Amino acid sequence: MDPxxxxxxxxxxxELDRVILVGDELRFGSDYSFPSSAVTAYRSKQGGFYTLDALLFFARHHHIKxxxxxxxxxxxxxPTVTLPDRKALLDYLLGRTASSDAVSLIPPPPSSAASTVEEYRPDDPSLPLDETPSAAPAAAADDPAAAADIPPAVDYVAMIRASERPLKDRESLLECRNRDFYAVLVASTKREEERQRLELQQRKDGLVAKTRLIGSDDHHRPVAAAYGSAGDDAADAAAPKPKMHLKGSKIGEGVPIILVPSASQTLITIYNVKEFLEDGVFVPTDVKMKAMRGPKPxxxxxxxxxxxxxxxxxxxVRDKPSAFKPEDWDRVVAVFVLGKEWQxxxxxxxxxxxxxxxxxxxxVRFEDDSVESAKTVKQWNVKIISISKHKRHQDRTAALEVWDRLEEFMRSRSHA
Structure with missing residues (x-):
């Protein structure tokens, strides 16, 4: 049998206590005898094969730290058994597992014993390496008998690499123990909210300034029809300029107003109208309310x-028409209806x-809602916009339909 x-x-x-060392041999009772440094068929995860004396010493001392x-x-x-090999090796030696992938089916070469080294430890980097002759006699190259007596060279670099054990892996490097990044998240969130607030205020101030400038320079041009930017002055100059602020037919002076219901049971409210119309994404009102800090706009x-x-x-966009002045009503161009008379x-x-x-x-309704939900609305001259409950990529199509209808309506009013 093999060792x-x-x-x-x-x-x-x-019966490991029956194994005794006699000279350079390990005797298993009166049955077997092997050289103590005999190479076994158990391969380490580091690549080398363990010797018989190394496995015997481990089997007798596996219970200690x-x-x-x-x-x-x-x-x-x-030689020692490395930490990654301990459990699998012990289970195999004690019969807890019937077989092991570490056991080589082909007997290991005699030189494999040289690749079994001690486990490297940072506090004790020394390794018990055998002495290697610095050079072979020159005559050995011509004398085969003499060359056979020369021990094989030891690849120390390979032995060192085989004994290396990583002290940290990728997961341990990513772990930040005793560190809390919550403060970083809070600070980042506050900066983003402040940036959005300033951007909104700048856009609003810019719109007010532009409205006043247009109103003072051209009293024949409605603000709501001022499509385009400064680069479109030539096109704007060539376009017909209807008279301003004809109550009951034309749009009043100032930024046009879109009304939304203040009730929470409607899909489009003052909380989510911006994401829907500007970004083409429907976000439920309750989600926006939870994420919003501060009072309702x-x-x-x-x-x-x-x-x-x-x-x-x-x-x-406003949701409190009860606070409107007469001139505010002149600027109202669109309304998202709730479907209730009291609105x-x-x-x-x-x-x-x-x-x-x-x-x-x-x-605005969900496409799979019952017909009864729009029964009253169908009696009014309103456009029904259907959106999906789950397919958010379809929201942009619905938002563009709102914009197209609104722009068509604005053009018709400006030319009335």
């Missing part, structure tokens, strides 16, 4: 853009026919 199988058989029977085991093995000048500015730097239209209570119009003749209406 590994005999050692395993004695370990399973608990690994550091104590290493120190004891060094004192006896024996009284007014939100939405813009339609052809590009990041080119705004073609801007509107104010139009105290509005300065005679009936629904007059409302939706002067103001374009939109009703």
């Amino acid at each position: 590994l199988s005999v050692l395993r058989e004695y370990a399973i029977r608990g 690994h550091t104590d085991y290493l120190q004891s093995a060094r004192q006896h000048r024996l 009284e007014c939100v500015t939405v813009q339609k853009k052809l590009s990041r730097d080119r705004v073609v239209a801007a509107y104010e 139009f209570k105290d509005w300065p119009f005679k009936d629904h026919v007059e409302i939706f003749n002067k103001i374009i209406g939109f009703f």
